[in-house]
Amino acid sequence: MKTPDVIAVVKDLPPISLTVEIAISACIIIGGIFIFIGSLGLLKLPNLMTRLHAPSKATTLGVGGCLVASMLTFWQLNGEFHIQEVLITFFLFLTAPVTAHFLAKAHLHLHRRHDNSIPPTDTDHHWSTFGTTLNQDSAQPKPQR
Amino acid sequence: MISYALYFAFGCVSVALAMNLWRLAKGPTVLDRVLAGDTMVVNAIALIILYGILDLTTLFFESALLLAMFSFVSTIAYCRFLLRGDVIE
Numbered sequence: 001m002k003t004p005d006v007i008a009v010v011k012d013l014p015p016i017s018l019t020v021e022i023a024i025s026a027c028i029i030i031g032g033i034f035i036f037i038g039s040l041g042l043l044k045l046p047n048l049m050t051r052l053h054a055p056s057k058a059t060t061l062g063v064g065g066c067l068v069a070s071m072l073t074f075w076q077l078n079g080e081f082h083i084q085e086v087l088i089t090f091f092l093f094l095t096a097p098v099t100a101h102f103l104a105k106a107h108l109h110l111h112r113r114h115d116n117s118i119p120p121t122d123t124d125h126h127w128s129t130f131g132t133t134l135n136q137d138s139a140q141p142k143p144q145r
Numbered sequence: 146m147i148s149y150a151l152y153f154a155f156g157c158v159s160v161a162l163a164m165n166l167w168r169l170a171k172g173p174t175v176l177d178r179v180l181a182g183d184t185m186v187v188n189a190i191a192l193i194i195l196y197g198i199l200d201l202t203t204l205f206f207e208s209a210l211l212l213a214m215f216s217f218v219s220t221i222a223y224c225r226f227l228l229r230g231d232v233i234e
Contacts, residue, residue, distance in 0.1 A: 016147075021146050021147055022146070024147050024150070024198075025146050025147055025149075025150035026150075028147070028150040028151060028153075028154045028195065028198070029150050029153055029154065031154060031191065032153060032154030032155075032156075032157035032158060033157060035154075035157055035158050035161050035188060035191055036157040036158075036160060036161050038161065038184065039160075039161035039162070039164040039165050039168075039184060039188070040161075040164060042164065042165060042168050042180070042181065042184055043164040043165075043167055043168050048174060048176055048177055048180070051168075051177065051180065052180065055180060055183065055184040055187065059161075059184055059187050059188065060187070062191060063187055063190055063191045063194075066154070066191045066194045066195055066198075067194060069198060070194050070197060070198050073147070073198050073201075074203060077201065082203055082206065084203070084206035084207065084209075084210060085194075085206065087210055088190070088194075088206065088209050088210050088213055091210065091213050091214065091217070092187070092190070092213055095213070095217040096187075098217070098221070099183060099217060099220045099221065102220070102221055102224040102225070103176055103179065103180055103220070103224055105224070105228070106176055106224040106227045106228050107174070107176050109228055110174075110175075110176070110227060110228075111174075
């Protein structure tokens with residue numbers, strides 16, 4: 001059954017088949033759980049470099065689940081495919097690693113001098129964002145060759 | 146069934162937003178706060194999309210897309226400001 005307008009079917013329950021309904025509900029629940037886990041990790045993990053993992057992976061996946069559910073819903077309702085959800089998914093999945101990378105880089109550069117929260121690299125070079133100079137200004141000992 | 150799943154997801158996202166707010170208030174460094182704000186925007190996008198499913202309108206997708214773009218740009222600008230002391234050189 002093809003509904004001509006979204007607004008027209010707002011109040012009546014649209015004819016969604018049971019399997020699609022189960023799929024939509026599963027996507028919504030999985031997405032919600034992933035968003036919850038991402039923020040729990042943001043709250044509970046010990047330092048920034050570990051805290052970066054939770055929102056940039058789990059929360060992005062959770063929003064992806066919600067967007068898949070939305071795509072399925074409106075595809076079932078209208079019989080047409082909305083490009084906006086695909087755009088949002090694409091944009092979020094594209095920008096989350098870039099954001100996490102920039103945050104990690106800013107953290108490394110801000111805490112380079114006076115902090116031992118940056119983990120050692122176990123080579124005689126420092127982290128590559130500091131350039132190709134040898135590891136001379138940090139406290140970590142050079143490994144024995 | 147979808148509405149019960151939606152209410153469950155609303156609860157999850159709301160608790161997640163509260164935890165992000167806790168991290169935003171507590172965060173030891175500035176970058177923790179930037180990360181918490183970015184996560185809050187992503188959770189707000191999820192909330193907008195879930196409300197769109199509940200209300201059966203496609204009206205809110207543009208706002209979700211705009212929020213995604215602005216959160217990305219603002220986070221990058223903040224990191225660049227912290228790194229360089231300037232956003233546009």
